[in-house]
Amino acid sequence: MQSFLIIKQHKTSTFAMMPNKYEITYTAENHYDHWVYDAYWQFLIIPMENQSQFGVEIEFYNSLYANIEYSTNGYGFKTIRIHPKKKFDNISFKANFEFFKKEENPFNFPLDLDIFKGYQMLEKLDFKISFERFLKATQFTQLEKAHETMFIFDPKTSIFDNLQALNHWTFKFIQFKTGVTDVDTLLTEIVLKKQGVCQDFTHLFCALARKNGVPTRYVSGYLNQGSGFFGDSQMHAWAEAYIPEIGWKGFDPTNNILANINHIKVCHGKDYNDCAPLKGVVYSQGKNQTSHTVTVQSQQ
Amino acid sequence: MANIESQIFASYLRNPDLYDELYNREGKISEVYQKLFNLYGEHSISDYINLNSKAKSSFFNQGITFQVYDDKTVQEKIFPFDLFPRIIDANEWEIIEQGSIQRSKALNLFLWDIYHDKKILKDKIVPLDLITSSANYLDQMNGIDPPGGIYNHISGTDIIKHKDGQYYVLEDNIRCPSGVSYVICNRTALKKALFGVFNHYKTHAVTNYAENLLDLLETVKPNGVDVPNCVVITPGMYNSAFYEHSYLAKTMGVELVEGRDLFVENDFVYMKTIKGPEKVDVIYRRIDDQFIDPLEFKPDSSLGVPGLFAAYKKGNVTLANAPGTGVADDKAVYTYMPQIIKYYLNEEPILNNVHTYHCSRPDELKYVLENIQELVIKPVDEAGGYGISIGNRLTTDEIAEVRKVIKDNPRKYVAQPIMSLSVHPTYIDETESFEQRHVDLRTFTVLGKDKEFVLKGGLTRVALKRGNLIVNSSQGGGSKDTWVLKK
Numbered sequence: 001m002q003s004f005l006i007i008k009q010h011k012t013s014t015f016a017m018m019p020n021k022y023e024i025t026y027t028a029e030n031h032y033d034h035w036v037y038d039a040y041w042q043f044l045i046i047p048m049e050n051q052s053q054f055g056v057e058i059e060f061y062n063s064l065y066a067n068i069e070y071s072t073n074g075y076g077f078k079t080i081r082i083h084p085k086k087k088f089d090n091i092s093f094k095a096n097f098e099f100f101k102k103e104e105n106p107f108n109f110p111l112d113l114d115i116f117k118g119y120q121m122l123e124k125l126d127f128k129i130s131f132e133r134f135l136k137a138t139q140f141t142q143l144e145k146a147h148e149t150m151f152i153f154d155p156k157t158s159i160f161d162n163l164q165a166l167n168h169w170t171f172k173f174i175q176f177k178t179g180v181t182d183v184d185t186l187l188t189e190i191v192l193k194k195q196g197v198c199q200d201f202t203h204l205f206c207a208l209a210r211k212n213g214v215p216t217r218y219v220s221g222y223l224n225q226g227s228g229f230f231g232d233s234q235m236h237a238w239a240e241a242y243i244p245e246i247g248w249k250g251f252d253p254t255n256n257i258l259a260n261i262n263h264i265k266v267c268h269g270k271d272y273n274d275c276a277p278l279k280g281v282v283y284s285q286g287k288n289q290t291s292h293t294v295t296v297q298s299q300q
Numbered sequence: 301m302a303n304i305e306s307q308i309f310a311s312y313l314r315n316p317d318l319y320d321e322l323y324n325r326e327g328k329i330s331e332v333y334q335k336l337f338n339l340y341g342e343h344s345i346s347d348y349i350n351l352n353s354k355a356k357s358s359f360f361n362q363g364i365t366f367q368v369y370d371d372k373t374v375q376e377k378i379f380p381f382d383l384f385p386r387i388i389d390a391n392e393w394e395i396i397e398q399g400s401i402q403r404s405k406a407l408n409l410f411l412w413d414i415y416h417d418k419k420i421l422k423d424k425i426v427p428l429d430l431i432t433s434s435a436n437y438l439d440q441m442n443g444i445d446p447p448g449g450i451y452n453h454i455s456g457t458d459i460i461k462h463k464d465g466q467y468y469v470l471e472d473n474i475r476c477p478s479g480v481s482y483v484i485c486n487r488t489a490l491k492k493a494l495f496g497v498f499n500h501y502k503t504h505a506v507t508n509y510a511e512n513l514l515d516l517l518e519t520v521k522p523n524g525v526d527v528p529n530c531v532v533i534t535p536g537m538y539n540s541a542f543y544e545h546s547y548l549a550k551t552m553g554v555e556l557v558e559g560r561d562l563f564v565e566n567d568f569v570y571m572k573t574i575k576g577p578e579k580v581d582v583i584y585r586r587i588d589d590q591f592i593d594p595l596e597f598k599p600d601s602s603l604g605v606p607g608l609f610a611a612y613k614k615g616n617v618t619l620a621n622a623p624g625t626g627v628a629d630d631k632a633v634y635t636y637m638p639q640i641i642k643y644y645l646n647e648e649p650i651l652n653n654v655h656t657y658h659c660s661r662p663d664e665l666k667y668v669l670e671n672i673q674e675l676v677i678k679p680v681d682e683a684g685g686y687g688i689s690i691g692n693r694l695t696t697d698e699i700a701e702v703r704k705v706i707k708d709n710p711r712k713y714v715a716q717p718i719m720s721l722s723v724h725p726t727y728i729d730e731t732e733s734f735e736q737r738h739v740d741l742r743t744f745t746v747l748g749k750d751k752e753f754v755l756k757g758g759l760t761r762v763a764l765k766r767g768n769l770i771v772n773s774s775q776g777g778g779s780k781d782t783w784v785l786k787k
Contacts, residue, residue, distance in 0.1 A: 038560075040606035042595045071567055071610045074440030074596050081595075081607060083563065129421050129428055133439050136432045270439070281594045281606045 005235070007224050007264075019054075019100035022047075022264065024222055028278070029092040036284040037087050043080040044073060044220070045095060045235070045277050047264050052102045059096040064088055075274060077267035106258040109160075109246045118159045121244035122213040131215035131242060133270060140186065140218075140271035141207040147191050153212040159243045163209060163251055170205045170253035183272060198254040199272055202237040205253040206271065215242040217268040219250065220275035224262040235277050238263060308341055308348065311733045312725060318736060319463040319722040321386065332387045332785065335500045340384065345732060351493045352383055352727060358492065364485050364543050379482055380778030381489055382726050386739065386760045387501070390787040396459060396467060396743060397754045399651030402641060403472055404455040404745045404752070407628045409644035411451040415441045415624065425643050426636050429660070433711055434633075436475075436626030438589060440596065444613055446622045448520035448749035453620035454513070454584075455745045456480075459651065461722035468652045468719060469637070470740065474621060474629045476586050479759040480509055480744045481544035484551075486781040487757070502786040504756035509744065510551035512755075516748030517582050520618050528581035528618075530554045531571060533562070535587050535603045545586050559587070564607030567614045582618040589623045631680040631714050632658060654719055659710035668706065668715040672699050675715040677706065692718060724780065726762050738763045741782065756784040 006025040026045055047056050058080075060068050066084040073079050084091070121127055128135060137143070143150075151169055153162040177195040187207055190200045202218055209216040216239055223236035238252040238259055250259025269275045314320055322337070324330040329337050340348075359378040388396070413420050414431055421428050431437050456477025458470045487506050491498060514530060521528035534545035536558050549556035555571060562571055562580060570577035585592060591601040596609040611617045627633070633640075635656035641649045657664040657675070668675060672691045679687040689702050706713045723736035742759040746752065760780040 040595065042606075067565070069566055071607065072613065074609055074613065076613075079610075081610075083565070083606075125424070125428070126422055129418050132428060132432050133442070279595050279599060281599070281602075283602075 005222070007222055019102040020261065022097075022099055022101055022224070024095075024097045024264070026095040026097075027093065030090070032089045032282075032284055034284055035087045035089055036282055038283040039084060040281045041082045041093075042071075042073075042279045043082075043093070043095070043277065044077060044267055044275060044279075046078045046080065047097055047099050047221070047266055048077060050265065052104050052261075053265065054100055054102075056097060056099040061094040063090070063092040073267070073274075075267070075269060101261055101264060103261040106249065106260065113158065113245055115156070115158050118244050119155060119213075122159075127244070134215035134217045134242065135210050135213070136270075137207065137210065138270045139273060140203045141210065142187060143191070143207050143211070144188050147188075148211050150191075151208045151212070159214060159241075160246065160249065162212070163214065163241050163243070163249070164258075166205060166208055166212075167251045167253045167258075168256055170201055170208070171256035174201050174204065174253075176201075176254065183276075198237040201253040202239050203271060205239045205251060209239070209241050216240065217248075218271045218275055219259075219263075219265055219268045220272075220277065221266045222264040223252075223255075224264065235266070236263070237272070237275075240268060308343060308345055309337075309725070309734055311731075313735070315723075315736060317463075318720065319461065319465065320736060321461065321722050321724050321739075332389050336385070336387065336497060339497050339500065348383070348727065349732060352729075355381055355383060355489050355493050358489055359485070362485070364481070380762075380764060381486055382762060382778055382780045383490065383493060384725055384727060384734070385490060385781040385783050386724055386741075387783045387785065389785050392467075393756065393784045395650060396741070396758075397756070399467070399469070399649070400455070400457045400459075400743045400745045400754050401752050402645065402647065402650050403457060403469065403637065404452060404474075404747055406637070406641040406644050407455070407472060407474060408449075408451050408747060410633075410640050411622070411625060411628050412449065413644075414627065415444065415451075420640070420643055423643075425639050426633070429711075430630070430632055430636075431627060434627045434630050436589070436624070436630060438624035438627070440609065440613075441622070441624035445615075446520075447522050447615065447618045450520050450620075450747050450749065451622040451625050452628070453517065453520065453622075453747055455747070457651075457743045457745065458740055459743060460719060460740045463720045463722070466652055468654050469634075470654060470719070471631065472629050472634060472637070473742075475588065475626045476541075476621070477742070477744070478541040478544050478586075479742055479761075480755065481547040482779055483744070483755065483757050483759050483782070484509060484547075486759075486779055490781040501783060503783040504786060506755060506757035509755050510548060512753040513548070513584075513746055514552040514554070516746045516751055516753060517584060517618070517620055519748035519751055520620070521581050522615055522618055525581045529571075529579060530582040530584065531557050531562075531580050532584045533557050533559065533587055533605075535591070539586070541586065548584070559602065559604045562605045562608075564605060564611050567607070567611045567616055569605065569608065569611050569617045580617065582620065584620050589626060592619070592623065631656075631678055632660070632711075635714060654716045657715040659706050659713040659715065665706070665710050668713075669703055672702055672715075674718060676718050677702055677713055677715050679712050680714055690718060721763075724760070724762070726764070726778070726780070728764075735766065737766070738768065739780065757782050758784075 046058060047053055049056055060080055062082055064084045066082050069081040071079050071081055151166050175195045178197055180193060180195040181200050187203055190196050206216045206218055219238050219240050221236055238250055240248045240250050242248050250263060252259055267275050322333050420426050452474040456473040459467050460470055462468050483506050517530055518528055531554055532545055532549040534542060534556060546556050562569055569580040571580050587603050590598045592604040593608040594601045594604055595606045612619055637653050638649045641647060657668050659665045659668055675691045677689040721738040721740055724739045725734040726737040728735045739760050739762050744755040760782045762778040762780060764778045
């Protein structure tokens with residue numbers, strides 16, 4: 001499977017708070033050595049609608065002209081599903097999304113919040129029950145016991161400040177390098193190698209924030225990386241942490257920044273498993289060559 | 301009479317420490333068994349051997365077999381059947397039936413709660429940890445309203461009679477409990493072999509299970525469906541309970557399908573037929589949660605149907621049992637059953653629970669580690685009797701090993717006092733005579749929308765090895781026809 005991704009940003013206004021128009025193109029191609037008699041694909045690639053992203057328009061094409069179905073995954077995020085009704089050995093997909101994205105001030109919360117009260121909230125049973133899904137360790141956010149205390153929050157500073165510090169710490173701890181890890185690499189290995197990609201940064205951030213009692217979720221989406229081409233980059237991943245009295249805030253440990261207008265969210269989950277952009281069930285006897293190449297382009 | 305007794309039960313040895321259901325407290329043949337005892341006494345042991353071998357071959361000929369998994373081999377076996385039935389009188393049955401319904405309803409309310417408001421956790425009746433650390437808790441089920449509000453449509457409740465004469469529940473099986481086909485086959489086999497004995501007792505029929513199951517499944521059809529199309533989905537002919545899957549489909553008069561026979565389009569489920577696609581509304585699934593939909597759960601599963609969970613989430617198809625019920629048949633949840641019943645139904649439990657020690661609690665862990673000899677150690681998330689250690693059967697080395705295993709992962713284990721299962725006269729091939737063997741009982745409860753049904757019978761399982769307490773078929777157990785008498 002080869003897939004390509006193009007992100008275009010049309011600046012429509014000089015006012016910072018006016019929405020920008022985005023265009024994302026995602027293409028993928030698949031070749032099989034033998035006939036495939038039955039297959040299902042599910043794409044989790046549509047930008048979600050939320051306060052800062054809206055007016056999403058979708059165009060989807062596949063070379064077999066198989067029926068395109070829109071559905072949701074187990075957590076309610078929109079999916080595209082394809083189930084060709086005839087045999088094939090070649091299929092390509094093309095998706096085009098157009099939408100608006102608005103800049104949001106990441107510091108849009110009162111700065112004089114009681115620090116102690118925030119930590120008290122984290123300890124409450126009702127809070128832990130409401131957020132249990134984003135507090136537990138999962139397959140990809142499981143640390144070895146000895147590593148669970150690699151980053152301990154300083155109770156004298158706010159949860160937000162600690163999360164920013166963790167963001168910075170994670171950015172420093174892992175060296176960005178492709179080809180060292182893959183989608184199945186677990187944290188225990190990443191902690192030793194100290195190299196990886198956005199998925200690995202995000203898993204480590206989630207694991208340590210959760211160990212400090214802060215509900216944290218894995219976010220899958222697109223990153224507009226500015227003008228020019230950035231080779232060998234896939235869909236992006238970052239994290240959102242829930243801060244009492246403030247709400248969910250996005251942290252991008254791969255780039256040591258807060259999530260901003262360039263972070264286009266598709267979905268969130270406990271870890272990568274809940275967010276895999278493409279899942280396929282292919283009933284075929286032969287092999288297929290699977291390689292992902294994603295190109296990100298931005299245009300202002 | 302003495303003469304008869306000397307014939308067939310002449311060599312029957314009674315261990316005074318065990319509770320033998322054939323006898324009453326005074327040591328006489330119990331009233332409900334008296335007629336049966338006399339009737340069987342009229343036969344010689346050679347008649348009995350002859351009947352027994354005929355019954356066995358009839359099971360083989362009908363293909364009523366299952367597979368035993370162990371480390372080395374896979375074998376096809378018949379579930380050994382004993383010709384001496386177990387009898388439960390109407391009053392005792394009343395308790396078992398009401399108790400089974402009570403537990404099933406309480407578990408259903410528990411499941412609704414933990415996949416919605418989680419009040420029982422907030423009220424600190426059940427610890428949060430029990431849910432978050434359970435491998436069978438399905439996040440995806442949060443906020444989903446299953447059709448008719450039912451999660452555990454089919455429950456198998458494992459009950460024993462202790463030496464105090466009281467019934468205790470050992471386990472609630474609410475994932476894909478199996479065994480009901482044996483109940484019906486055992487009755488058929490006994491009728492074939494010894495039809496005459498049924499004339500002397502007013503016994504409830506068990507053959508009405510399938511029609512009641514179908515009836516109740518139809519009450520939980522998706523909204524907007526008039527006459528639901530039901531199917532049974534099986535992992536396939538290599539599954540240990542395949543006979544049962546095909547039996548239930550046949551007797552309910554519905555299609556038996558595998559994953560590849562179904563497909564999902566626009567969030568509706570269809571069956572491939574020679575006349576074209578046919579919509580499916582209710583699926584009695586005998587496939588575990590993790591295998592039902594490769595797009596949502598285990599991606600390498602070829603047993604399920606891609607897109608099935610999305611169709612379920614939309615309310616376009618009913619799955620029985622609902623996904624995620626496994627969290628409530630965790631053996632650690634079992635230990636909270638008395639509190640769960642009280643919390644949701646405001647009733648006292650009708651059936652007893654066996655006292656359970658949680659190895660996850662430090663003080664109880666200490667007790668368990670010090671008293672392994674007197675306890676049964678069970679992993680919380682295994683079914684089929686795998687991984688159970690019975691303390692008084694272990695050598696010193698084995699005890700040390702069990703201690704280590706528990707210490708490494710205390711959350712995974714619970715311990716219970718060794719219960720003394722009642723015994724029942726059972727014909728043993730090797731000695732060609734009747735001997736005492738431990739038995740339990742699995743009841744089958746079906747919940748529908750505002751309706752419920754308990755099969756008046758149940759599967760009496762027999763531990764065929766002398767002294768063995770584990771009755772699961774996968775551990776070399778057998779079974780008996782179980783008669784529930786009419787009032």
